[in-house]
Amino acid sequence: MMNKKKYKLPLVSIITVVYNRANTIEQCIKSVAEQTYPNIEYIIIDGESNDGTVEIINNNMEHVDQFISEQDTGIYNAMNKGIKLSKGEYVLLLNSDDWYHKETVSLLIAAASKTTSCSIIHANALAIGETGKATYEIKPWLNDGIYTRGMPLRHETMLVPRKIYENYGIYNERYRILADYEFVIRLYKKNISFEHVDTALLYFRVNGISNTDIIKLQEERKLLFKTLFPFLDEESLDIMKAYQTRKHRFTLLAKNGRKSRLYSQSILYNIKSHFIRSAIILFCELLYINQRWINLILRK
Known part of the structure; x- marks a missing residue:
């Protein structure tokens, strides 16, 4: 995807998991391609889409470093595949319905460079309604209410050091919906530091839950x-x-x-x-x- 010359900046792996998102995947890919941060590895894990998603990805392979299309057992199984394939010092997970601000990786890495511990860096997110306009901004919160109130942040904004996955594990596939929530609780219980960038760096579509x-x-x-x-x-x-x-x-x-x-x-x-x-x-x-x-x- 990127110029393969050596960078002094840490490699950031961005992983997108997708299944039948022909109407949104190209915008997702382009948001990664337009990042101002130069040292990115982009991995797409597809669950054997049959709606034209694969063809769109193939047409944009100049922006993709690794692409796999095969059956999986769920979204977090696919995410774990991507994490295992990735080589970056840091990992981001971008959903196929969503897209990043062009400065997302640069601002997250800048914040990470100021921390002395193995910290999770995260940011705000803008919810996009059916009209394509932002309807509200989500600002994360992190306190002991995490145990009862639900997911405290958008996991797509979480810049996760590889050491976190190596030391505390990847997503627990026992949870097909709440694995990201369980992951954040797991880290919170271990007193992992969460550092907040108070800027909206993710745009996510609001989809109804049946x-x-x-x-x-x-x-x-x-x-x-x-x-x-x-x-x-x-x-x-x-x-x-x-x-x-x-x-x-x-x-x-x-x-x-x-x-x-x-x-x-x-x-x-x-x-x-x-x-x-x-x-x-x-x-x-x-x-x-x-x-x-x-x-x-x-x-x-």
Whole structure:
């Protein structure tokens, strides 16, 4: 893809996993080709697309270093293939529906060069609606709420040092939807540093999730929480698996508080102050993180 002369700058591997995205893959490829950072390895892993995606990739091979088209067992299986093939000191994963700002790699590497530890560098992202215009900006957050609130950042903005994958593993393919979330939690628990670039460097299309996907998502959340909190009973895990947005969290806590013995139904229903309600919900979230207190609360 790039001029093969030797660079002093670290090699960055960008991996795109794709299946039947003929309408978006070319924009994705061009965003990599237009990066101002000079030392990039670009790898595309295709799942045997049959809608013209392969032909578009073949027409753009001057921008691609490695291209594989074969069956896989899921998106994270394909990502892991790409990670294993890559040679870069750093790795980025760019979805086939999305594209980068032309300065993305340059700004992420600049931030990485200022860190003294093996850090994850990440950035903001712009959500693109059906009209093609940005609808909102996602700014990442990282705190102990990660255990209950969901994915705290867009994984496509994560510049991951190869040493992270070597030391802590690649994506857990047991999770077909939430492997990126499990990966971030795994690193957070190991006190890996996350450094934030406060600029929107990714454009991602907002795609609707079907009811079937929501059911699968909730089941994977339950599986993940069961691994994280083995001391919780099935009833509590069922509450947590659907515990996503703030609105859903309050509703679930209010409806299930007394039954689960974790929260007081009457208190949440009767409190009029939004601030106090939010403070109680935040407190409840923190309780999940501290096993010692949870064991005391769950004790009959």
